[in-house]
Amino acid sequence: MMPFTANLPKAMAPYYHTTLIAQGIVTLKKFVPNIYVTVGYKGHVLAEHVVSQGISGLFDTSGHDNAWWIFNTLFSSLDEPIFVLTCDNVVDLDFDLITKDYFNLGAPPCMVVPVVPVDGLDGDFIFEESGYVTNLSRSNRSNIYCSGIQVINPCRINRLMSPMSNFYEVWSHLIASNRLMSSSVYPKKWFVADTLEQLSAIPLLSDKPRL
Numbered sequence: 001m002m003p004f005t006a007n008l009p010k011a012m013a014p015y016y017h018t019t020l021i022a023q024g025i026v027t028l029k030k031f032v033p034n035i036y037v038t039v040g041y042k043g044h045v046l047a048e049h050v051v052s053q054g055i056s057g058l059f060d061t062s063g064h065d066n067a068w069w070i071f072n073t074l075f076s077s078l079d080e081p082i083f084v085l086t087c088d089n090v091v092d093l094d095f096d097l098i099t100k101d102y103f104n105l106g107a108p109p110c111m112v113v114p115v116v117p118v119d120g121l122d123g124d125f126i127f128e129e130s131g132y133v134t135n136l137s138r139s140n141r142s143n144i145y146c147s148g149i150q151v152i153n154p155c156r157i158n159r160l161m162s163p164m165s166n167f168y169e170v171w172s173h174l175i176a177s178n179r180l181m182s183s184s185v186y187p188k189k190w191f192v193a194d195t196l197e198q199l200s201a202i203p204l205l206s207d208k209p210r211l
């Protein structure tokens with residue numbers, strides 16, 4: 001999203017008179033009581049912005065990869081499932097149904113939530129058998145791929161492996177031990193934008209947040 005992201009993080013891209021992440025927070029608050037945000041690039045600006053939206057807390061992950069926080073924050077000892085979402089997606093989720101599916105699968109250390117592949121959009125294709133992920137690939141195609149949405153148990157992940165830096169390493173370790181699951185529940189709606197023009201074309205899925 002250059003040149004916009006030269007000054008502000010992608011999470012603060014304009015979306016229906018607010019920002020991408022502010023809209024996401026408002027949507028989450030209807031279903032999730034505690035919302036934590038990791039901030040990295042332009043972290044001080046993003047931190048100020050999300051705090052104004054009434055989040056529960058934040059973690060500065062500057063200089064670290066996307067799974068660092070699982071092993072190096074207070075979440076490492078949290079022995080319960082949490083939803084993990086990315087800031088650059090606009091989604092409509094049935095949180096109750098996904099939670100039910102997670103427990104039906106035996107409450108695994110990690111469950112990825114799939115979507116149907118979108119033409120022209122790179123993604124990690126999921127290969128699974130009876131809910132168990134057997135492989136993730138960017139070159140070989142399947143009928144589902146990762147949405148960026150996960151349900152994880154940080155404490156269980158920490159018990160299973162040494163600290164990892166990114167989710168590819170975490171997923172690979174879990175696949176090797178047959179502990180990475182794929183949900184049978186898809187998002188009701190799922191959009192991703194790589195440009196401001198694409199973002200402006202995504203419909204508003206919920207009420208406007210306070211500014």
